[in-house]
Amino acid sequence: MAHAHSVKRYRGLMDWLTTVDHKKIGILYLLAGGLFFLVGGLEAILIRIQLWKPLNDFVSADTYNELLTMHGTTMIFLAAMPMLFALMNAVIPLQIGARDVAFPFLNSLGFWTFFFGGVLLNVSWFTGGAPDAGWTSYVPLAGPTASPDYGVDYYVIGLQIAGIGTLIGGINFLVTIINMRAPGMTFMRMPMFTWAIFITSALILFAFPALTVGLVALMFDRLFEANFFEVSNGGNAVLWEHIFWIFGHPEVYILILPAFGVISEVISTFSRKRLFGYSSMVFATVLIGFLGFMVWAHHMFTAGLGPVANALFSIATMLIAVPTGIKIFNWLFTMWGGSIKFTTANLFAVGFIPTFVMGGVTGVMLAAAPADFQYHDSYFVVAHFHYVIVGGLILGIFSGLHYWWPKMFGRMLNETLGKLTFWTFFIGFHMTFLIQHFLGLLGMPRRIYTYLDGLGFNEMNLISTIGAFLMGFGTIFFLINVVITSISGKKASADPWEDGRTLEWTIPSPAPEYNFAQTPLVRGYDAFWKEKMEGKKEMTPAEPLGSIHMPSPSILPLFMSIGLFIAGFGFMYHNYVIGGAGLGLTFLCMLLRSLKDDHGFHIEPDEIQEKGVKA
Secondary structure (H helix, E strand, O other): OHHHOOOOOOOHHHHHHHOOOHHHHHHHHHHHHHHHHHHHHHHHHHHHHHOOOOOOOOOOHHHHHHHHHHHHHHHHHHHHHHHHHHHHHHHHHHHOOOOOOOOHHHHHHHHHHHHHHHHHHHHHHHOOOOOOOOOOOOOOOOOOOOOOOOHHHHHHHHHHHHHHHHHHHHHHHHHHHHHOOOOOOOHHHOOHHHHHHHHHHHHHHHHHHHHHHHHHHHHHHHHOOOOOOOHHHOOOHHHHHHHHHHHHHHHHHHHHHHHHHHHHHHHHHHOOOOOOOHHHHHHHHHHHHHHOOOOHHHHHHHHOOOHHHHHHHHHHHHHOHHHHHHHHHHHHHHHOOOOOOOOHHHHHHHHHHHHHHHHHHHHHHHHOHHHHHHHOOEHHHHHHHHHHHHHHHHHHHHHHHHHHHHHHHOEOOOHHHHHHHHHHHHHHHHHHHHHHHHHHHHOOEOOOOOOOOOOOOHHHHHHHHHHHHHHHHHHHHHHHHHHHHHHHOOEOOOOOOOOOOOHHHHOOOOOOOOOOOOOEOOOOOOHHHHHHHOOOOOOOEOOOOOOEEEOOOOOHHHHHHHHHHHHHHHHHOOOHHHHHHHHHHHHHHHHHHHHOOOOOEEEOHHHHHHHHHHO
16 A cells, blocks of 8 residues: 555665664664674684794784774674664564654664774774774873874774664663553563563663773873873873773673573473563662673772772672572573473573573672782783683673574474584583683783783693684584574564463564554563463454554664764874864754654555565
8 A cells, every 4th residue: 555655665675875764773683793703703713823933923022912802892892782772673673562662763773873883993904903902992002102193093993883873772671671562561561571671771881981082082082182090291090990980890791681681581481381480580680780881990809999899899899699690590590490401502501500600600709809919910810811701701692593583484493403512512612711810810811912921821721713714613613503594584473482471472484574463451560371271372463554654764863973073083093174174064953863754655455455464
């Protein structure tokens, strides 16, 4: 029915460049995050090749520092965050019974700013040197005196542009979850994944401005000769550590809380049981979010803050183990007595639990300030945070991808290949990082590009490198799985696992562009499961079938981000004409958006029914 559309519909590439549909933006986040994940993984493999034997000269010291910095920065900001945003976009509106996110235009802008910030950061490889001051970019090493070339400038400006995307994404999901839940979905009936994203979005809102302020200050130091951090000019180097970690520690929880949410959904579904201790899980999530802001200086025990500060931050850090422990026990009790199915998604979820506990235990060890003086800047720390971030976050993301893949793409992933992915990645992971604890305890410092023979590091580094290759193979198996199933995979039904508990499993896979023809009425926690238990095949609608209002696609977010990308180059190379032109393009798009009265379009009921027959 063409009369329903007052807006031009795009097809092909143009559809993807202009889309404001949260499901397509989720797929874009997944593609871009996956691409950067492969880049970051390649950097990690090169690092491990360099360290596989003593006095190796595979890469130079300078290149090694660049690889190390870019690996950390890429994995945290350009791979992990976007893949979480992919799951957020794909799932949250469906879980709360909404037709889209609160601000579809901003959602698109968030993706494109992140993407062009990431591209800008990686352009540095081809323009005379990537950033090389470590992913934390500590001053004075990252200052203009110690790093006079352009590497750190790319870091500073690229992360500012990418950070805009994360911040507006966080605000968007906060508003979406507060305002757009289906009738009957009170806060204490929200799925655990939605709760996790809700708290994560609040953390993003409070943590990212700190990073932005720090990066702006560092940019002024580097580009405009300010002296926030230049000690010789009266600046303060420890100030950067405080600013970075006031962002950096909540960032760890921004990464891990969504993974906790995924694990809660997957374990509950494949144990065919309601999540044990739901309200305590919610409370624990809120508490972790709150305490996450109280512990930043545990990264700085050796900076000389004094015994009082060290003691307080030690205690606060150990306190976080309590709500985390509650979650671990709740997952175990959910599985206890459940009828467990070991699908690939569930294997990743179950593998997550002991792995994350190991990461947590070393975290408590590092929280003891006197002990931290010994562990600090050794491979023990490297092992700890990889256990938390790879063993926690990446296993969680893999679990979520296998679980929601049919809902995102309408195809089932191959279980045999999935299990192959799990075992190679899981074994490779433990091979790589378990041994690094012992390297650290033997005294191997982190961030060194080579080491002498006879220190007892040789065999352990070799084992670690072999493990890294296994993880690489695991990732390749996943990619093969994706390619094969996209060509000839089994088509997914609305509820492919047959035990779906939440609203996203009530609609066709993949979801139609309007998500729900009629907004569902939620009558309890695990809304879909509750209806199934009463013998119903689908949700009771909360509204009659009517005209659905949809937002219009727009090319403006893409051009706004390109404008920022151009401006970044201009200011970095002190070419203020190009810098001004880039900002001009961005402001012009903002003006166009403000002046044009965009009412979107409507999908009429007769169209919905026609599409329903096709689906």
